[in-house]
Amino acid sequence: MGEIKVGTASWTDRTLLESGWYPRSADTPEKRLGHYARHFPLVEVDATYYSPPAERTAELWVDRTPPHFTFNIKAFSLLTGHPTKVSALYKDLRPETEKRNIYPGDLAPQAYEDVWSRFLSALEPLAAAGKLGAVLFQFPPWFTIRRDNKQYLLEVRDRCRPIRAVFEFRHASWFDGDNREETLGFLRQHRLPYVCVDMPQGHRSSVPPVLAATADLAVVRFHGHSAKWTSRDIHEKFGYRYSERELADWAPKLRTLAGEAEETHLLLNNCYRDYAQTNAQQLTELLRD
Numbered sequence: 001m002g003e004i005k006v007g008t009a010s011w012t013d014r015t016l017l018e019s020g021w022y023p024r025s026a027d028t029p030e031k032r033l034g035h036y037a038r039h040f041p042l043v044e045v046d047a048t049y050y051s052p053p054a055e056r057t058a059e060l061w062v063d064r065t066p067p068h069f070t071f072n073i074k075a076f077s078l079l080t081g082h083p084t085k086v087s088a089l090y091k092d093l094r095p096e097t098e099k100r101n102i103y104p105g106d107l108a109p110q111a112y113e114d115v116w117s118r119f120l121s122a123l124e125p126l127a128a129a130g131k132l133g134a135v136l137f138q139f140p141p142w143f144t145i146r147r148d149n150k151q152y153l154l155e156v157r158d159r160c161r162p163i164r165a166v167f168e169f170r171h172a173s174w175f176d177g178d179n180r181e182e183t184l185g186f187l188r189q190h191r192l193p194y195v196c197v198d199m200p201q202g203h204r205s206s207v208p209p210v211l212a213a214t215a216d217l218a219v220v221r222f223h224g225h226s227a228k229w230t231s232r233d234i235h236e237k238f239g240y241r242y243s244e245r246e247l248a249d250w251a252p253k254l255r256t257l258a259g260e261a262e263e264t265h266l267l268l269n270n271c272y273r274d275y276a277q278t279n280a281q282q283l284t285e286l287l288r289d
Contacts, residue, residue, distance in 0.1 A: 001255060002218075002262045005070060005133075006284045007042030008276035009221070009269040015235060021274035033064045040280060042070045042133065044221075044267050049074040049138075051088045052118065058125040070133040071126055072166075072219075072265060076119050078104060078112075079156075082140050090118060116159055127163060133265060134217060135160055136195065138168040141205040145173045145183060153192055166219050168195035170205040180210065187214035196257070198250075199223040203230065211253055213260035220254065222279070224270035239272035242279045251286040 010016065011033060026035045036043065045053075045061075053073070061071060078084040083101035086094050093111045095102065104112055126132035137156055143149055156165050167187070169175075174183045187194050193215040197207055200223070211220070224240025231237045258264040266283060268276035 001259045002264055004254070004258050004264045004266065004287055005040075005042040006266045006280050006287070007040040007044065007070075007268075008271065008280050009044040009046050009267050010271040010276065011036040011043055012047075013271050015273045016271070016277070019273040021277050030060075030064050033061070037065045037069050039277070040284075041068065042072065042265055042267070044072040044074065044136065044269070046074045048119075049077050049082075050085075052076045052090070052115070053122045055122045055125060058122055062125050062129045062131055065131065067130075069131055070265075071131055072133045072136055072267070073123060073126075074136045074138065075165075076115070078102075078107075078115055079119065080137050080139050081143060090115070120160065120163065123163065132163060134164045134166045134193065134219070136166055136168060136219075138195075139170055141170045143169065144171045145179055150186060153187075154190060157190070157192060164193065164217060166193040166195050166217065168197060168219075168221065169207055172207055175208055175210055184210075184212050184214060191215045193217045193219060196220040197223060198225075200225050200227075200229040211257050213257060213264075216262040218257050218261035218264045219267070220257070220265070221267045221269050224275075226270075235272045238270050239275070240270045241275040242268075242270065242282075244282060247279060247283050247286055250283070254283075254287065 022032055022035055026032045081104065083103060085100065086097065086102055093107070093114055095106055097106065099106065107115070123132055153167060173179060184194065194212060196209065196211050196219065198209050198220070199206060201208070222242065224238055224242065226237055226240040228236040254264070254266060268280045270276050270279065
């Protein structure tokens with residue numbers, strides 16, 4: 001069985017800071033990250049979806065964590081085809097527009113290329129220190145199973161090399177009927193790591209919890225089962241605490257998955273108060289047992 005790393009999708013959420021999970025002595029960003037890294041070997045940075053990171057920030061993350069700590073970075077929204085606030089772009093690349101949100105096609109070709117190169121360049125300190133696990137490309141609900149979308153997966157892989165890209169879908173077409181084997185076969189053929197998800201079902205963005213390793217890295221993201229999945233309030237959307245019984249049911253399946261990959265990343269994304277941290281600690285203990 002390959003190495004399993006368990007972590008959460010945030011360490012700075014406001015409600016987490018209010019929950020009391022951090023001791024009072026962890027009263028600075030540096031101390032909080034240090035405290036987090038003493039409990040978990042892995043974290044996912046989701047802030048980079050909303051605004052591209054600065055290289056100096058990545059340098060600080062390197063300095064504030066132990067040698068074998070791992071960061072997964074969520075790709076900037078523009079790179080996955082999500083609507084992106086003009087104000088989130090690099091200032092010199094912002095188009096002259098009255099639109100509040102833009103898409104890749106709203107940028108000049110060279111500006112789009114510059115967004116890619118600057119985003120990846122900012123991650124170099126993490127990569128150089130051996131602390132960059134993967135970049136998560138989570139696609140929108142309208143990213144369906146089509147030939148040009150499959151080609152985009154290959155384009156992303158090639159743009160990111162040698163950084164590893166991992167892929168999460170949010171449209172059930174990738175797994176409807178025979179499409180399931182087609183999707184997994186395509187990912188395996190091109191060694192593209194698939195991100196398995198546990199999430200509410202019955203919504204436009206719902207994807208079934210298909211566990212499969214399609215490359216040397218397997219990733220599972222636990223989004224919870226909030227009854228308010230469609231809420232615009234992220235704390236309502238992700239405010240779900242897994243029971244120990246639920247996590248215990250997952251443990252043998254996750255061990256099986258880890259047997260198919262060299263490394264497995266398990267990330268709790270139910271980021272409300274200390275739900276994710278508590279569940280991540282519980283899952284760590286279950287897998288250890």
